[in-house]
Amino acid sequence: xxxxxxxxxxxxxxTAGVAVAGTTMGMSAKSYSKIIGANDKLNxxxxxxxxxxxxxxxxxxxxxxxxxxxxxxxxxxxxxxxxAASIAKRIDYKPKLENDFRKALDDKDLDxxxxxxxxxxxxxxxxxxMQAGKHVYxxxxxxxxxxxxxxxxxxxxxxxKVVQMGNQQRSSAHTIEIIKDIHDGIIGVPYRAVAxxxxxxxxxxxxxQAPVPTxxxxxxxxxxxxxxxxxxxxxxxxxxxxxxxxxTGETGNNATHELDVARWALQVGFxxxxxxxxxxxxxxxxxxxxxxxxxxxxxxxxxxVIKWDGRSRSGHNTYGMGGRGTIIYGSEGTVFVDRxxxxxxxxxxxxxxxxxxxxxxxxxxxxxxxxxxxxHVQNWFNGIRGKENLNAHIAEGAxxxxxxxxxxxxxxxxxxxxxxxxxxxxxxxxxxxxxxREYDPNWEPKI
Numbered sequence: 001x002x003x004x005x006x007x008x009x010x011x012x013x014x015t016a017g018v019a020v021a022g023t024t025m026g027m028s029a030k031s032y033s034k035i036i037g038a039n040d041k042l043n044x045x046x047x048x049x050x051x052x053x054x055x056x057x058x059x060x061x062x063x064x065x066x067x068x069x070x071x072x073x074x075x076x077x078x079x080x081x082x083x084a085a086s087i088a089k090r091i092d093y094k095p096k097l098e099n100d101f102r103k104a105l106d107d108k109d110l111d112x113x114x115x116x117x118x119x120x121x122x123x124x125x126x127x128x129x130m131q132a133g134k135h136v137y138x139x140x141x142x143x144x145x146x147x148x149x150x151x152x153x154x155x156x157x158x159x160x161k162v163v164q165m166g167n168q169q170r171s172s173a174h175t176i177e178i179i180k181d182i183h184d185g186i187i188g189v190p191y192r193a194v195a196x197x198x199x200x201x202x203x204x205x206x207x208x209q210a211p212v213p214t215x216x217x218x219x220x221x222x223x224x225x226x227x228x229x230x231x232x233x234x235x236x237x238x239x240x241x242x243x244x245x246x247x248t249g250e251t252g253n254n255a256t257h258e259l260d261v262a263r264w265a266l267q268v269g270f271x272x273x274x275x276x277x278x279x280x281x282x283x284x285x286x287x288x289x290x291x292x293x294x295x296x297x298x299x300x301x302x303x304x305v306i307k308w309d310g311r312s313r314s315g316h317n318t319y320g321m322g323g324r325g326t327i328i329y330g331s332e333g334t335v336f337v338d339r340x341x342x343x344x345x346x347x348x349x350x351x352x353x354x355x356x357x358x359x360x361x362x363x364x365x366x367x368x369x370x371x372x373x374x375x376h377v378q379n380w381f382n383g384i385r386g387k388e389n390l391n392a393h394i395a396e397g398a399x400x401x402x403x404x405x406x407x408x409x410x411x412x413x414x415x416x417x418x419x420x421x422x423x424x425x426x427x428x429x430x431x432x433x434x435x436x437r438e439y440d441p442n443w444e445p446k447i
Contacts, residue, residue, distance in 0.1 A: 037385070038385045038386055038387055039066070039385070040066075040385065041066050041067060041068055042066065042067040042068070042111045042112055042381055042384060042385075043067070043068050043070045043107075043109055043110050043111045043112075044060065044067050044068070044069055044070065044110075044111065044112050044113065044114065045069075045070055045071035045072075045073060045101070045104040045107075045110055045112075045113045045114070045134075046069070046071070046072055046073065046083075046113070046114045046116060047073045047074075047101045047104070047113055047114065047115050047116065047117055047121075047125055047129075048073070048074060048115065048116035048117035048118070048121070048139075049072055049073070049074035049076075049079040049080060049082070049083040049116075050074075050079065050116065050236075050237075051237070052116040052139060053083055053086075053116065054086075055168075055370070055373040055374075055377075056114055056116070056373075056377060057086070057087065057090055058090075058371075058374045059373070059374045059377035059378050059381070060087075060090075060091070060377075061087075061090035061091055062374070062378075064378075065377075065378055065381055066381075067381060068093070069087065069091065069095045070095055070096060070104070070107065070109070070110055071095055071096050071097075071098055071101075071103075071104040071107070071110070072084060072087070072095050072096070072097050072098070073097075073098045073099070073100070073101035073103075073104055074099070075099055075100075075216060075217040075218075075220045075221045076213070076215055076216050076217075076221075076235070077099070077214075077215030077216075078215055080097040080098075080099070081097070083097075084097055099217055099220070100217075100220060101113075101125070102128070105128060105129060105132035105134065106132070108133075110134060111134065111135060111384065112134050112135040112136065112137070112162075112380075112381075112384060113125075113129045113134045113135075113136055113137070114136075114137045114139075114377070115129065115136060115137065115138045115139060116139045116166075117139075118221075118239055118246055118247070119141055119144050119240075119246060119247050119248045119252055119253075120144050120223065120224060120225045120245065120246045120247075121223055121224065122138050122139065122141065122142055122143060122144065122148075122152075123138075123142065123143045123144060123148035123149075123151055123152045123445060124148075124223060124224040124443065124445040125138075125223075126138045126142075126152055126155070126163065127151060127152065127155045127445045127446075127447055128445070130155045130156065130158075130159040130161045130163070131155075131159060131447070133159075133161075134161070135161050135162040135163065135380075135384050136156075136161060136162075136163045136164075137163075137164050137166065137377060137380045138152070138163065138164070138165055138166065138394070139165075139166040140165060140166045140167050140252075140256040140257065140397075140401075141248050141252040141253075141256050141401055141404055142165045142166075142394060142397050142398060142401055143398065143401055143405075144248060144252075144437060145405060145434070145435065145436055145437050146402065146405050146424075146426075146434075146435045146436070147435055147436030147437070148436075148437075148445070149398050149401050149402060149405065150398075151445060151447060152394055152398065153394055153395050153398050154447060155447045156394050156395070158447055162380070162383050162384045162390065162393075163393065163394040164376070164379070164380040164383065164390050164391070164392050164393060164394065164397075165392045165393075165394055165396075165397030165398075165401075166373075166376065166392075167256060167257055167260045167392050167397055167400065168257075168372045168373045168375075168376035168392075169257055169260070169261055169339060169372065170260070170264070170376065170391040170392040171372055171375040171376035171379050171391045171392070172339065172372045172375075173375075174337075174341060174342055174355045175261065175337055175342070176391075177342075177355070178335055178337055178342040178344070178355070179261075179264055179265055179337075181344075182265050182328060182330070182335060183267065186330075186333065186335075186344065187328065187329075187330030187331070187332050187333035187334060187335060187344070188330040188331030188332030188333065188347075189330055189331040189332075190265060190266050190267075190304075190328050190329065190330040191266075191302075191303065191304055191305070191329060191330065191331065192304065192305045192306075192307070192328075192329040193261075193262035193263075193265055193266055193305075193306045193307070193326055193327065193328045193329070194262075194306075194307045194309060194319075194326070194327045194329075195255065195258030195259050195261065195262045195306065195307070195308050195309070195325075195326045195327075196258065196308070196309040196310070196311075196318070196319060196324060196325060196326075196327075197250065197254045197255060197258060197309075197310050197311070197312075197323065197324045198309075198311050198314070198315060198316065198317065198318065198322075198323045198324065199311070199312050199313070199315065199323060200313065200314075200315035201292070201312045201313045202283070202313070203283045203286040203288075204233075204238055204241050204283070204286045204287040204288045205232065205233045205238070205286070205287050206285075206286060206287040207231035207232065207233070207234065207242060207287050208231060208232050209229055209230070209231055209232075210230060210231060210232035211230070212230045213230075213235065216235055218230055218235075221235055222440065223440070223443045224439050224440055224443040224444060224445060225245045225246055225439070225440060226245055226438050226439070226440060227440050228245075233287070234246075238287070240253055241287070241288045241289060241290060241292075242287065242289055243289045243290070244290070244408075244412070244437075247290075248404060248405075248408060249290050249291060249294075249408055249411075250291075250292065250294070250310050250312045251294060251296075251308070251310060251404050251407050251408055252404050252408065254310070254324070255294075255308050255310055255403075255404055255407070256400065256401065256404055257324070258308070258324060258325065258326045259306065259308060259400055259403045259404065260392075260397070260400035261326045261337065262306045262326050262328070263306065263399070263400050263403070264400075265326070265328045265335075265337075266300070266304050266306065266328070268300040268301065268304055268306075269300075269399055269421065270300075270399065270402060270419055270420070270421050270422070270423070270424040271298035271299055271300050271306070271402075271403065271406065271419055271421070272299050272300060272301065272418060272419055272420075272421045273297075273298070273299040273416065273417070273418050273419060274296065274297070274298050274299075274403075274406040274407060274410050274416050274417065274419065275296070275297045275410065275416035276294060276295070276296045276297075276407050276410040276411050276416060277294070277295045277296075278291035278293060278294035278295065278296070278407075278411045279291055279293060280292050280293070281293040281313070281314070282313040282314065283313065290411075291411055292311075292312040292313045293310065293311050293312070293313075293314065294308065294309075294310040294311075294407065294411065295307070295308070295309055295310075296308040296310075296407040296410070298403055298406070298407075300421070301421055306403070308403075308407065319336075321336055321338065322338065324338060324339070325337060325338035325339075326338070331347075332346070332347050333345055333346050333347050333352070334347075334349075339370075339372060341354065341355045341356055342354075342355045343355070376391065376392070379391050399424075402424055406419065406426070409426065409431045409434045410431070412434060413428070413430040413431055413434070415428075417431050
């Protein structure tokens with residue numbers, strides 16, 4: 001408990017984007033340059049070749065990135081082969097294909113790894129990579145639970161590695177611009193943000209026991225999760241909705257992004273309270289095992305509030321702004337921002353400025369990707385070289401992730417709870433029972 005409080009105090013020190021003292025995430029560019037030469041080529045591996053893979057083609061293939069893709073790792077044979085064929089159209093050499101990513105980690109010449117696996121592998125895979133001496137880009141959510149949220153930040157500090165979370169809107173030029181303007185007072189005092197995600201996901205098959213698909217290493221796929229017999233439709237994407245052993249619900253899947261933008265805009269750290277109304281509202285007899293609709297409220301110091309409106313399977317365009325985004329309310333105006341643009345309104349609702357960004361970042365499409373993802377990965381490459389500060393260092397990303405975990409815990413125990421705004425501790429015994437998770441003993445992450 002004492003170590004946890006000390007850790008969270010450290011993390012909370014970085015809530016306004018300030019460097020965290022004593023950690024690699026807060027190192028200066030000069031200090032980073034001691035890790036690797038500023039102009040050295042980086043050898044990179046990708047762990048997990050599913051839907052998110054397309055987001056990494058451009059930042060790896062572009063000459064200015066100065067990287068070499070040494071390994072493509074995935075536990076499904078046909079995904080390795082498909083990835084190899086796709087990347088061959090963009091680079092003039094062949095990366096090695098590996099079923100077991102640990103073989104890549106054993107390569108002393110490998111500098112860094114992109115972890116794009118399912119949620120239950122994000123922290124364990126990142127920790128294993130850091131222990132092997134690799135820098136890490138870890139896709140959202142950076143952790144499966146609060147215990148892992150601590151662990152990944154502690155590991156980055158202990159092993160002195162540059163770790164960036166895949167909340168790519170932190171590298172969006174128009175988002176950076178309007179957040180700075182908000183901090184400079186363009187809408188007065190910001191006091192409330194509404195973050196939303198609206199999609200039209202359909203029915204999900206009911207799980208039933210089935211043979212392990214040809215070419216799938218089910219042992220490694222499950223890894224740190226509690227192991228069980230294979231059920232049909234699990235490995236490819238529906239693990240998101242098949243309970244808490246692998247996924248983190250739609251909140252971990254997508255709210256991570258918008259909640260991060262909301263917290264960034266309001267300049268808040270840990271909330272003081274979370275309240276959730278959530279349930280399964282559609283296709284009542286299908287295989288979806290958790291909420292598909294969530295309304296969450298987070299209260300912070302200075303009476304600031306963040307609301308989350310998540311609707312996975314109801315496509316009503318409530319806000320008239322498409323499928324996802326964040327609305328920030330201030331005493332003198334309002335801002336809407338999403339992955340493509342921002343719109344600034346005065347207090348009377350008149351449009352003052354529309355950025356009309358030319359960004360091509362995907363919104364609700366599976367996998368996503370686009371120019372903002374490219375910038376985000378390249379920012380990580382340059383952070384490793386000491387040429388740039390990270391836009392989403394893991395100590396900052398982990399604070400936003402707490403909101404995801406608080407919301408999921410509140411749903412699972414059936415009531416909201418208070419939180420220590422300084423340490424992030426949950427003031428609820430039932431909630432604290434879900435601080436961590438049970439692991440397969442052969443794969444449990446440790447630092």
